[in-house]
Amino acid sequence: MTPRWTTAVLDTNLSGGWAVARSPEGFLVDDNGPLFAREWLKSQALPVLAEHGIGHLDGEPVYLLELERSVELERCHWQGLRTFMLEGDHTLYKVLGYAAQIGTWAREHRFCGNCGQAMTQVPRERAMHCALCELRSYPRISPSMIVLITRGDEVLLARSPRFVPGVYSTLAGFAEPGESAEDCLIREVREEVQLEVKNIEYVGSQCWPFPHSMMLGFHAQYASGDIVPQADEIEDAQWFNVHDLPPLPASRSIARYLIDLYAARRLGLPEPVLPG
Numbered sequence: 001m002t003p004r005w006t007t008a009v010l011d012t013n014l015s016g017g018w019a020v021a022r023s024p025e026g027f028l029v030d031d032n033g034p035l036f037a038r039e040w041l042k043s044q045a046l047p048v049l050a051e052h053g054i055g056h057l058d059g060e061p062v063y064l065l066e067l068e069r070s071v072e073l074e075r076c077h078w079q080g081l082r083t084f085m086l087e088g089d090h091t092l093y094k095v096l097g098y099a100a101q102i103g104t105w106a107r108e109h110r111f112c113g114n115c116g117q118a119m120t121q122v123p124r125e126r127a128m129h130c131a132l133c134e135l136r137s138y139p140r141i142s143p144s145m146i147v148l149i150t151r152g153d154e155v156l157l158a159r160s161p162r163f164v165p166g167v168y169s170t171l172a173g174f175a176e177p178g179e180s181a182e183d184c185l186i187r188e189v190r191e192e193v194q195l196e197v198k199n200i201e202y203v204g205s206q207c208w209p210f211p212h213s214m215m216l217g218f219h220a221q222y223a224s225g226d227i228v229p230q231a232d233e234i235e236d237a238q239w240f241n242v243h244d245l246p247p248l249p250a251s252r253s254i255a256r257y258l259i260d261l262y263a264a265r266r267l268g269l270p271e272p273v274l275p276g
């Protein structure tokens with residue numbers, strides 16, 4: 001089956017296609033959603049910082065207008081990426097997630113980090129280029145480990161003070177330079193709950209464009225130790241029985257998938273599908 005959405009570096013000098021507009025307040029939306037006829041959108045005198053050709057949706061070219069600030073447009077409002085993740089068409093969320101990552105990265109690489117000159121978009125490649133010192137900057141992706149630790153029928157779930165009240169999730173953390181995925185996982189688990197784990201197994205991954213994480217999902221078994229939650233980062237951490245789980249993260253998150261997958265296997269239920 002041909003995928004509905006494929007990324008590409010499109011020539012912004014060509015006309016036509018769809019466009020999405022993004023400001024610090026999210027994506028512009030009208031009654032038909034966030035996709036607008038590009039020529040119409042470009043005629044709206046928006047404060048465009050940069051335009052990026054980002055790919056094809058159902059065969060049609062899609063562009064991003066990255067705006068300096070949000071503006072009022074009749075019958076339109078602004079909607080954050082998280083809302084698109086939580087509800088609505090998953091393919092559209094993938095388009096917007098990609099657009100958000102490209103928009104953020106290009107915005108944050110307008111000037112060369114090496115010599116300070118203004119950078120320009122490279123034609124036909126997703127890169128920013130400095131003509132003075134030849135530095136090329138590519139989109140930033142931050143690998144993060146996420147792990148479900150289990151002990152028989154029990155799973156270890158924790159709360160960050162940033163979570164919605166009541167919700168518990170798996171442990172996660174960013175890789176540091178010099179670490180393997182496993183090193184990172186072991187360090188994060190020690191830092192956040194002071195436990196040791198064994199039999200680490202890779203399960204699957206997910207792009208998490210908030211703002212540029214690549215989630216690498218693992219399952220690990222409890223080896224030793226007593227839970228000691230990390231001050232400030234972890235508000236509470238507990239063992240929960242798979243028959244009696246607390247409120248869990250959003251269904252499209254890999255955190256939820258890791259929990260649902262383990263629970264399904266323990267309870268002999270059909271396995272969930274990893275949301276991309």
Ligand SMILES: NC(=O)C1=CN([C@@H]2O[C@H](COP(=O)(O)OP(=O)(O)OC[C@H]3O[C@@H](n4cnc5c(N)ncnc54)[C@H](O)[C@@H]3O)[C@@H](O)[C@H]2O)C=CC1
Binds near residue numbers: 249
């Ligand atoms: N898709 C999913 O199911 C889930 C995704 N996540 C994501 O995983 C990521 C890591 O989770 P946390 O527990 O918040 O991370 P963490 O345990 O590493 O702590 C966050 C801290 O790391 C630092 N940090 C921020 N960006 C960084 C970067 N790019 N590289 C290195 N350090 C950085 C900051 O000091 C920040 O306060 C976050 O982006 C979070 O949104 C977390 C849980 C579930």
Ligand SMILES: [Mg+2]
Binds near residue numbers: 171172173192
């Ligand atoms: Mg963490």
Ligand SMILES: [Zn+2]
Binds near residue numbers: 112130132134135
């Ligand atoms: Zn430079």
